[in-house]
Amino acid sequence: MSWRLARNAILLAALSLGHASAFAQNTLTIIPTASQPHAPCSLPNVTDQPAGPEISIVDVTFSGSLQIPVDEQQQIANSIKQKIHGTSLDDLTDEALEWVRAGWQDRGYFKAQVTGETSTLSSSSASQRIAMRVYVDEGERYTLSRITFKNNKAISNVKALRRLFPIKDGDTFSRAKIAIGLENLRKAYGNVGHINFTSVPDTTFDDENHSISLEIDMDEGMQFVIGGVNVLGLDEPARQELLDGLPIKPGQIYNSRLFEAALLSSVAAPCECPKHEQLRQDNKSGIVTLTLDFRPCPAN
DSSP: OOHHHHHHHHHHHHHHHOSSOSSOSOOOOOOOOOOOOOOOOOOOOOOOOOOOOEEEEEEEEEESSOOSOHHHHHHHHHHHHHHOEESOHHHHHHHHHHHHHHHHHTTTOTTOEEEEEEEEEEEOSSEEEEEEEEEEEOOOOOEEEEEEEESOOSOOOHHHHHTTSSOOTTSBOOHHHHHHHHHHHHHHHHTTTOTTOEEEEEEEEETTTTEEEEEEEEEOOOOOEEEEEEEESSOHHHHHHHHHHSSOOTTSBOOHHHHHHHHHHHHHSSOOSOOSOSEEEETTTTEEEEEEEOOOOOOO
């Protein structure tokens, strides 16, 4: 892939993602610096390890005093059969039971308890087909009462934060929608320079009204700026033209959306092996350095 195509990929991605954060006026910029030495791009070592037969779940049945409609139960069962497989029966069973619990929690049954057992339908040295019977104690169905935020200083607009969660007050509680909101929260803070942002939801149950309130406790961490961009594998004229064409300019706040757009050049570059230290951060100075690696993978 040429450096011109890489530059165009960055520009198009940045335009589709948007240049400005919804929560701040700052945009990501870079301060060009001299390239630092990096280890050559290399392919990971792969060691073959013995494994047992591949186990697949081909039948899932539920029992209990169930309120979830049969078609939704079937959706949960189908997702388990399609997505869960492995070589450890214990691990596979635990993962399937957690998938069941999450399916019920996504439908408001946040305190659902699940137990299950498996039986082997067929087995060979290469594969094993099993059936799973799951007992579900649904408990009460909950709605979302409210979501509040704590220690939000960098983004003080509470309404903007609340809109990041695709669930309204009074809706049936959904574990998946809360997870989406928490991920959106992380991205929003990344767009204003808080790379190490974390959040912890504190859950309060109102069993009388069958509702759940969440208080999101935020640890924003420090705000970072771009200290430089290293471009490897291009000659100096191509390197400079690529830097000039990037949708990021010197001296301003790190923005995760534009950083991810810039990484498209590295991902699409001839070297398809895993990159090391694409984003290097200095937690003392609050500076991050981006590396774009265009070197081809060495032949093995």
